[in-house]
Amino acid sequence: MKEILGNTEGLKNNIIAMLEQLYQLRVPPWQLVSPEIAIQMAKITGAINREVNIFLDRKGNVLSVSVGDSNTVSLPDLPGRRGSGRLSGIRCIHTHPGGNSQLSGIDLSALRSHKYDLMAAIGVNDEKPEEFVFDFAIITGKDEYGQYTVQEYGVFKPEVLETLFLPNIISSAEKLLAVTDDNQKLEQRPERTILVSLEYGKQDRLWTSEDSLEELRQLAETAGAEVIAKFLQKRPKPDPGFFIGRGKVRDLALYAQQEDIDLCVFDEELSPAQQRNLEQSLGIKVLDRTALILDIFAQRAQTNEGKLQVELAQLQYTLPRIMGQGLSLSRLGGGIGTRGPGETKLETDRRMIRDRIAYIKGCIDKVQNVRKLHRSYRNKNQVPSVSLIGYTNAGKSTLLNVLTNSDVYEKDQLFATLDPTTRQLNLPDKRQAILTDTVGFIQRLPHQLIAAFKSTLEETLDADLLVHVIDVSHPLYKEQSEAVYRVLQETGVQDKPILSVFNKIDKLPDESSGFLEQLRSVPDSVCISAKKRIGLETLLTAISDSLKLKAIEVTLLIPYSESGTAARLFEEGTVLSQDYEAEGIKMKVRLQANDVERWQKYTTDDED
Ligand SMILES: Nc1nc2c(ncn2[C@@H]2O[C@H](COP(=O)(O)OP(=O)(O)OP(=O)(O)O)[C@@H](O)[C@H]2O)c(=O)[nH]1
Numbered sequence: 001m002k003e004i005l006g007n008t009e010g011l012k013n014n015i016i017a018m019l020e021q022l023y024q025l026r027v028p029p030w031q032l033v034s035p036e037i038a039i040q041m042a043k044i045t046g047a048i049n050r051e052v053n054i055f056l057d058r059k060g061n062v063l064s065v066s067v068g069d070s071n072t073v074s075l076p077d078l079p080g081r082r083g084s085g086r087l088s089g090i091r092c093i094h095t096h097p098g099g100n101s102q103l104s105g106i107d108l109s110a111l112r113s114h115k116y117d118l119m120a121a122i123g124v125n126d127e128k129p130e131e132f133v134f135d136f137a138i139i140t141g142k143d144e145y146g147q148y149t150v151q152e153y154g155v156f157k158p159e160v161l162e163t164l165f166l167p168n169i170i171s172s173a174e175k176l177l178a179v180t181d182d183n184q185k186l187e188q189r190p191e192r193t194i195l196v197s198l199e200y201g202k203q204d205r206l207w208t209s210e211d212s213l214e215e216l217r218q219l220a221e222t223a224g225a226e227v228i229a230k231f232l233q234k235r236p237k238p239d240p241g242f243f244i245g246r247g248k249v250r251d252l253a254l255y256a257q258q259e260d261i262d263l264c265v266f267d268e269e270l271s272p273a274q275q276r277n278l279e280q281s282l283g284i285k286v287l288d289r290t291a292l293i294l295d296i297f298a299q300r301a302q303t304n305e306g307k308l309q310v311e312l313a314q315l316q317y318t319l320p321r322i323m324g325q326g327l328s329l330s331r332l333g334g335g336i337g338t339r340g341p342g343e344t345k346l347e348t349d350r351r352m353i354r355d356r357i358a359y360i361k362g363c364i365d366k367v368q369n370v371r372k373l374h375r376s377y378r379n380k381n382q383v384p385s386v387s388l389i390g391y392t393n394a395g396k397s398t399l400l401n402v403l404t405n406s407d408v409y410e411k412d413q414l415f416a417t418l419d420p421t422t423r424q425l426n427l428p429d430k431r432q433a434i435l436t437d438t439v440g441f442i443q444r445l446p447h448q449l450i451a452a453f454k455s456t457l458e459e460t461l462d463a464d465l466l467v468h469v470i471d472v473s474h475p476l477y478k479e480q481s482e483a484v485y486r487v488l489q490e491t492g493v494q495d496k497p498i499l500s501v502f503n504k505i506d507k508l509p510d511e512s513s514g515f516l517e518q519l520r521s522v523p524d525s526v527c528i529s530a531k532k533r534i535g536l537e538t539l540l541t542a543i544s545d546s547l548k549l550k551a552i553e554v555t556l557l558i559p560y561s562e563s564g565t566a567a568r569l570f571e572e573g574t575v576l577s578q579d580y581e582a583e584g585i586k587m588k589v590r591l592q593a594n595d596v597e598r599w600q601k602y603t604t605d606d607e608d
């Protein structure tokens, strides 16, 4: 039997028994206190004319029962008392004999010094214990002197206990506290995160919900979150207001309270209203898959243009989601989903966002015009171009590094690469090409991102050859390839030569020779291991063969003294036009790529 603490002197056995009964009672975790416990406390108080005090944890367990005034009883030593920016996870409920439920100065200072979740006082009506009234107070931040500020609420009648939803009250308090109370330290702690997925309707997706949820875990960890749990709900269709069912929302709110969760990420795009409703009901920050990917991109963007593009996508995503207090309250703390690509936090004012969107679009246009110039220069130089594409983490950067002796950032992490990187590639036939490594794709890539990156993507995909790197050691490699093809389609890439590179064959189990045979029989494909440098010669040969077939249009200026040269051009290529100019014959010719080098000295910049 648990002890009754405090001033128990002279109490009758039946009172002691009633006090002990309090330990047996449990409060539903979403309630401040159950009416049953409150009435029992009121009855005892009425009988002995002393304060009765209980401590509850967030699961609704009664941790200690004491008699006397609340301040003479110290909090039992409990594991998991939280540090700065956090409340203690314990609330104090006590009675006031004589009917007044207003909190005393001592009550409030106990609230401050122990950082209780909440302090409540029950004003006891001696005649009718079931007709008690109550007040409560919570900590809401710090004042300019570093003293905790508190907010009091009341007077309430017992019925109100049914309508107060405790997790909301506590998390609002904690969010406010997090802003003032050592914000720095809080942000260093990885955000404790839960992931939620809904399985509904026909599952025509290639990915199962579990697969997708697992990928979401990788994404969340890449963004710096600590994933505490994953939840999967099955339901005929999404709830229009909350996406998941209301019962599930309540379960999650409780879980979030009990496990001290900061962030909840949904595997699908939520409507702005759903996101807001969920934030209000869960009392924590709610993001969807899109926001998570945007956040990762924001962290990764290196170049000026990349940063602008990511910020544009983020702002376009945020604009319809700016609404009222609920959202801003849970976002005050910063962290995942609030970070922009620069040093600054994402803008959250609607009008400023609109202005900024217009401004960024202008900047992007400028940068891209400059790049277009570079590109047309490059095209004239007739160096064939090869782009590495593929699902994120397939090994594109690793391959670029081994093929070109570079050290581009490669990591076992989603979206390690964001900005395109270009290197010179020496082909076995002594020719050169340029090889571009680019951002990886993912299933359901946010459309805001595709839109913002469209021109960069188009440029990368405008290569003479696309090398599609596929991690065949991944159980979903086929589905991943499909996702890549879908993005290609969305960006309007058609009829490009694509070479499939089955990577990471070193990771395949020994008994998979049958599988390898199968892969090898796929047309236009090579099996390699970028990491173990297996199959690289074959790959290079395949690349150069494929580039040889390419026809390139060049403009050449042939001096009048070399009329034989002009004649040879008619044999080797297709002459598209010829103009007689002062310095010679200007000829537009379509040549095979591997012949171009021999004509290099006649190329001219002047196109028309
Ligand atoms: N075992 C094995 N691991 C590989 C191979 N190629 C790449 N990896 C590993 O796979 C992980 C991802 O490689 P990256 O080159 O960063 O992949 P990426 O396609 O550039 O990925 P993103 O830039 O994130 O889209 C790294 O840990 C590499 O070491 C391989 O052939 N075999």
Ligand SMILES: [Mg+2]
Pocket (backbone or CB within 6 Å): 396, 397, 398, 409, 410, 416, 417, 437, 438
């Ligand atoms: Mg990469």
